[in-house]
Amino acid sequence: MADALISVLLEQLASVVYQHTNQAVKLVLNAEKDVKSFSSKLKAIQAVLEDAEKKQLTDARVEDWLEKLKDVSYEMDDLLDEWNTEILRRQVEEKQEKEGENAPDTKKKVCFPMSSVCFCFGQANKVIHRRNIAKRIGELNEKLTSIAAEREMYGFHQSTKGGPDDQQLIQRKKTTSLVDISTIFGREEEKDMLLSKLLRESSPEEGRFLIIPIVGMGGMGKTTLAQLAYNDEKVTNHFHKKVWVCVSSPFDEIKIARAIIESLYKNETQKSSNELETLLLCIRSHVKDKKLLLVLDDVWTENQKEWENLKLPVIMQSCAEGSRILVTTRKQGVAKMMRASSMIYLDKLSDRDCLALFNSIAFFDRKKDEAAGFGAIGEEIVKKCKGLPLAAKTLGSLVWFKKTREKWRDVLNSKIWELEEVEEQVFRPLLLSYYDLTPAVKRCLLCCAIFPKDYHFKKNNLIELWMSQDYLNSKENKEKRRKGENYFESLVMRSFFQDFDGNEMGDILGCKMHDIVHDFVQFLTKKECIIIKAAKGDNQIVELPGDKVRHLTLTSVPEGPLSFPTSCCMCRNIRTLSIFNSRITTISPGSILQMKCLRTLNLSDSVVSELPKELGELIHLRYMDLSHNMYLKELPDAVCDLFNLQTLVLVWCEKLEKLPKAMGKLINLKHLYVLGCRALRYLPKGIGSLKSLQALDCFYVCEGGDTDNEAAALKLGDLGIMDQLQGSLEIDGLGNKDDASEIEKAQLGNKEHLSHLGVVFQDEYEEQRKGDEEIVKALQPHQNLESLDIRYCHIGTTESLYWIKSLHNLRKIYLDGWPVCEFLPPLGKLPSLEILEIECMEKVEKVGVEFLGIEQETETLSGILFPRLERLYFQSMDNWEEWEGITKEDSSSEVTIMPLLYILQISECPNLIALPDFLYKITTLHTLTIESCPILEQDYEKGVGKEWHNISHIPNLTIRPESESESEEV
Ligand SMILES: *[C@@H]1O[C@H](CO)[C@@H](O)[C@H](O)[C@H]1NC(C)=O
Ligand SMILES: *[C@@H]1O[C@H](CO)[C@@H](O)[C@H](O)[C@H]1NC(C)=O
Ligand SMILES: *[C@@H]1O[C@H](CO)[C@@H](O)[C@H](O)[C@H]1NC(C)=O
Numbered sequence: 018m019a020d021a022l023i024s025v026l027l028e029q030l031a032s033v034v035y036q037h038t039n040q041a042v043k044l045v046l047n048a049e050k051d052v053k054s055f056s057s058k059l060k061a062i063q064a065v066l067e068d069a070e071k072k073q074l075t076d077a078r079v080e081d082w083l084e085k086l087k088d089v090s091y092e093m094d095d096l097l098d099e100w101n102t103e104i105l106r107r108q109v110e111e112k113q114e115k116e117g118e119n120a121p122d123t124k125k126k127v128c129f130p131m132s133s134v135c136f137c138f139g140q141a142n143k144v145i146h147r148r149n150i151a152k153r154i155g156e157l158n159e160k161l162t163s164i165a166a167e168r169e170m171y172g173f174h175q176s177t178k179g180g181p182d183d184q185q186l187i188q189r190k191k192t193t194s195l196v197d198i199s200t201i202f203g204r205e206e207e208k209d210m211l212l213s214k215l216l217r218e219s220s221p222e223e224g225r226f227l228i229i230p231i232v233g234m235g236g237m238g239k240t241t242l243a244q245l246a247y248n249d250e251k252v253t254n255h256f257h258k259k260v261w262v263c264v265s266s267p268f269d270e271i272k273i274a275r276a277i278i279e280s281l282y283k284n285e286t287q288k289s290s291n292e293l294e295t296l297l298l299c300i301r302s303h304v305k306d307k308k309l310l311l312v313l314d315d316v317w318t319e320n321q322k323e324w325e326n327l328k329l330p331v332i333m334q335s336c337a338e339g340s341r342i343l344v345t346t347r348k349q350g351v352a353k354m355m356r357a358s359s360m361i362y363l364d365k366l367s368d369r370d371c372l373a374l375f376n377s378i379a380f381f382d383r384k385k386d387e388a389a390g391f392g393a394i395g396e397e398i399v400k401k402c403k404g405l406p407l408a409a410k411t412l413g414s415l416v417w418f419k420k421t422r423e424k425w426r427d428v429l430n431s432k433i434w435e436l437e438e439v440e441e442q443v444f445r446p447l448l449l450s451y452y453d454l455t456p457a458v459k460r461c462l463l464c465c466a467i468f469p470k471d472y473h474f475k476k477n478n479l480i481e482l483w484m485s486q487d488y489l490n491s492k493e494n495k496e497k498r499r500k501g502e503n504y505f506e507s508l509v510m511r512s513f514f515q516d517f518d519g520n521e522m523g524d525i526l527g528c529k530m531h532d533i534v535h536d537f538v539q540f541l542t543k544k545e546c547i548i549i550k551a552a553k554g555d556n557q558i559v560e561l562p563g564d565k566v567r568h569l570t571l572t573s574v575p576e577g578p579l580s581f582p583t584s585c586c587m588c589r590n591i592r593t594l595s596i597f598n599s600r601i602t603t604i605s606p607g608s609i610l611q612m613k614c615l616r617t618l619n620l621s622d623s624v625v626s627e628l629p630k631e632l633g634e635l636i637h638l639r640y641m642d643l644s645h646n647m648y649l650k651e652l653p654d655a656v657c658d659l660f661n662l663q664t665l666v667l668v669w670c671e672k673l674e675k676l677p678k679a680m681g682k683l684i685n686l687k688h689l690y691v692l693g694c695r696a697l698r699y700l701p702k703g704i705g706s707l708k709s710l711q712a713l714d715c716f717y718v719c720e721g722g723d724t725d726n727e728a729a730a731l732k733l734g735d736l737g738i739m740d741q742l743q744g745s746l747e748i749d750g751l752g753n754k755d756d757a758s759e760i761e762k763a764q765l766g767n768k769e770h771l772s773h774l775g776v777v778f779q780d781e782y783e784e785q786r787k788g789d790e791e792i793v794k795a796l797q798p799h800q801n802l803e804s805l806d807i808r809y810c811h812i813g814t815t816e817s818l819y820w821i822k823s824l825h826n827l828r829k830i831y832l833d834g835w836p837v838c839e840f841l842p843p844l845g846k847l848p849s850l851e852i853l854e855i856e857c858m859e860k861v862e863k864v865g866v867e868f869l870g871i872e873q874e875t876e877t878l879s880g881i882l883f884p885r886l887e888r889l890y891f892q893s894m895d896n897w898e899e900w901e902g903i904t905k906e907d908s909s910s911e912v913t914i915m916p917l918l919y920i921l922q923i924s925e926c927p928n929l930i931a932l933p934d935f936l937y938k939i940t941t942l943h944t945l946t947i948e949s950c951p952i953l954e955q956d957y958e959k960g961v962g963k964e965w966h967n968i969s970h971i972p973n974l975t976i977r978p979e980s981e982s983e984s985e986e987v
Contacts, residue, residue, distance in 0.1 A: 203370025365404025
């Protein structure tokens with residue numbers, strides 16, 4: 018950890034000298050000398066850090082020494098940041114003065130004498146402040162002198178390592194498939210045993226249900242085995258209901274019960290209840306007389322009481338005979354506590370199986386290397402895995418992108434193997450992968466220790482979190498994000514992350530971290546990162562274990578304000594505070610003032626209703642997440658004093674009515690997320706001056722009429738200067754009379770980094786709205802756009818959408834609620850379109866050649882239309898009768914339509930009479946679903962319908978009167 022910290026700090030120190038001379042805010046002479054001397058000592062220390070980091074695991078004195086070094090480094094970091102903030106403050110003040118001068122507003126002039134007094138007073142303050150900073154720099158420099166001198170005692174080796182492994186970046190593409198290897202090696206016997214336990218009849222003495230524990234140490238593949246069985250076809254057919262719950266630690270009955278319900282209902286009906294009894298009743302009613310398979314993954318508790326509270330055995334009694342609970346756990350005690358009659362114990366893999374697993378990864382895609390001498394080294398490496406599949410997997414991925422035998426031998430001969438404790442046995446292979454990371458990536462990995470076990474990471478979240486802690490050091494913010502993406506990939510490649518989930522277009526959005534990896538990361542950060550579960554009924558958080566804690570996560574804090582005991586000076590070094598599963602209403606001002614070093618504050622998903630103005634004192638704060646706080650109505654104005662703030666997340670604060678007026682002061686704000694803030698009628702005007710804003714997920718168009726609001730509101734046209742905007746942008750509430758000219762000023766066509774654009778018009782039902790045509794015309798986005806949504810648009814024809822043809826990179830289109838449009842837009846010639854969803858276009862009666870992209874009557878069909886389309890959905894097209902196919906003349910020319918279509922879904926189209934003939938010939942069509950389309954249902958009815966023979970070859974066919982979920986509700 019120290020090496021990353023220090024390399025970042027060194028860059029800062031270098032820039033500080035430069036910046037401050039540049040800014041003409043000269044450091045006091047001594048301070049400049051001190052900064053230089055500090056840097057040079059730090060550089061000397063940096064050279065031995067790699068060795069020191071390894072030695073600290075076996076030598077407590079080295080550990081101590083590193084602690085001291087880190088303390089000083091952190092302090093220096095804070096100090097520099099304070100200094101920088103001071104400069105930012107000046108910039109903001111200057112900017113405001115300028116704006117004040119330009120503004121015709123006479124009120125400011127009246128106040129002028131007052132503010133000039135403040136200004137002078139401020140100047141005096143600043144001089145004192147600057148002296149103070151210079152003095153503290155001097156003190157830190159002295160401290161570092163003695164630390165540097167101590168270094169001699171330990172005889173560290175200088176590092177020989179060069180820069181980061183470039184291979185790492187070159188080999189990016191292939192690895193995602195590599196990480197999620199589903200084959201299982203050497204567990205055939207256990208798998209058969211497990212399947213027979215799941216599928217056979219229970220004997221009378223066993224009762225109605227069985228508990229089957231799979232026990233083994235971390236990394237043995239318990240979860241993999243359970244997954245294999247869970248997804249087995251025989252198992253799926255055997256049980257009526259399957260539920261998978263990840264339990265982890267701490268054992269939280271309510272959370273588990275909720276997870277079961279969620280898995281059963283696939284919706285959130287009862288999730289909100291806090292009553293265990295209600296939840297259990299709900300589960301019971303749903304599984305009664307059903308044959309149930311319940312998997313409890315990763316159970317830790319051996320506490321009989323906790324287990325009994327959950328009453329699962331009672332519930333299981335009401336299920337059908339043959340139900341099963343499958344449990345995975347590292348502790349045999351858990352199996353005993355559950356009174357399981359027998360268990361499956363996963364032991365080490367044989368060397369042979371371990372090698373097979375290792376080879377399957379290490380030689381993935383490079384089989385010929387196996388013979389070329391790599392194989393022999395591989396065999397040696399595998400011996401060190403001690404039969405642990407996780408280790409084999411980890412090392413396999415570690416060597417996979419090492420392309421010389423020399424590098425393989427380095428892995429083999431690495432000294433890290435000499436550690437002894439049991440825990441470290443598991444960590445050995447991980448340590449190897451860990452040491453192979455560059456310092457910055459190490460830090461990014463370690464900060465994952467602040468999340469609870471089994472946490473589902475979102476990639477973007479993680480990257481912004483890294484940014485907030487200055488782990489992605491780089492001048493350019495855009496660079497930072499790219500760096501973050503690369504770091505994420507490096508961690509993916511080394512199996513530090515797994516269980517990926519992506520969007521329908523195949524991009525990775527999130528992932529989880531293997532349990533052991535999480536343990537490992539916590540082991541490495543045990544002094545710096547801690548997770549504390551609040552004691553029942555007590556909002557006063559217990560004392561922290563020491564003032565070395567830098568990242569604090571609190572879980573299960575009960576309802577009420579969060580406050581630390583006043584004696585708790587332990588939190589003064591905290592840089593991250595996150596809460597999970599908590600119900601705090603606010604943070605006490607006193608507590609905030611104790612956490613002056615805070616960089617990241619995460620109060621998401623709680624019941625925060627107000628925040629104190631003291632928040633403005635957190636001058637280092639860079640990341641604030643207040644999302645999903647249902648009761649939050651406004652933010653304190655003091656938030657605008659957070660000059661370092663980069664990310665502000667407010668999504669789904671449904672009651673949030675307004676944002677502070679002075680948000681233009683947040684000159685470092687790069688990401689503002691306000692999606693789902695339904696009560697928010699507009700964004701404040703000041704945001705318009707944040708030229709370098711990179712993410713604004715939702716723009717609320719201020720409704721005309723209220724002139725007060727209009728003056729205070731950000732205009733669409735203000736987006737014109739924000740050419741850095743990237744990711745996703747939704748524009749909500751279009752349809753006012755000057756929206757078209759504002760959109761034009763917004764220059765969407767210049768936003769080359771935007772990948773998704775969503776526009777939502779005002780949705781009251783109306784006849785054609787003239788203005789909408791103009792707005793649509795002006796919308797024309799940059800051709801890099803990949804995804805486009807347009808909703809509630811009141812245009813009669815699609816002429817104003819003329820620009821859509823030029824969007825060559827568009828992969829997804831979603832059109833919904835166009836009440837007066839009679840035709841579909843011309844989309845057939847879009848070369849990249851993969852997904853198309855069309856909903857509620859009620860005036861459409863015929864879908865003809867215009868949809869295929871043919872605009873002139875003279876043009877004939879030819880070539881490939883919808884060349885990439887894979888999924889096509891139509892829903893609620895009330896008046897749609899005809900879908901034109903290929904006519905006789907066309908079929909003589911060469912034309913192919915939708916050659917890659919995989920899924921077609923048509924629902925609630927009651928008047929549609931037939932499918933077009935070209936669909937029958939698409940060989941890739943795998944899933945066809947027709948719901949609530951009475952005419953089609955009759956003609957395509959299985960076996961008897963007159964058109965049945967045309968679709969009978971499609972593998973996954975569903976034709977039904979209404980969707981299942983709806984029929985259940987009846
Ligand atoms: C959730 O699902 C259950 C059972 O299928 C149903 O009774 C309930 O109405 C659903 N709730 C919502 C909000 O869809
Ligand atoms: C903040 O907390 C919420 C839930 O409490 C979580 O979903 C989110 O990922 C967290 N964000 C960061 C950056 O820690
Ligand atoms: C078959 O179609 C249904 C929708 O009708 C879908 O939910 C399911 O995933 C499809 N199955 C496969 C194997 O694609």
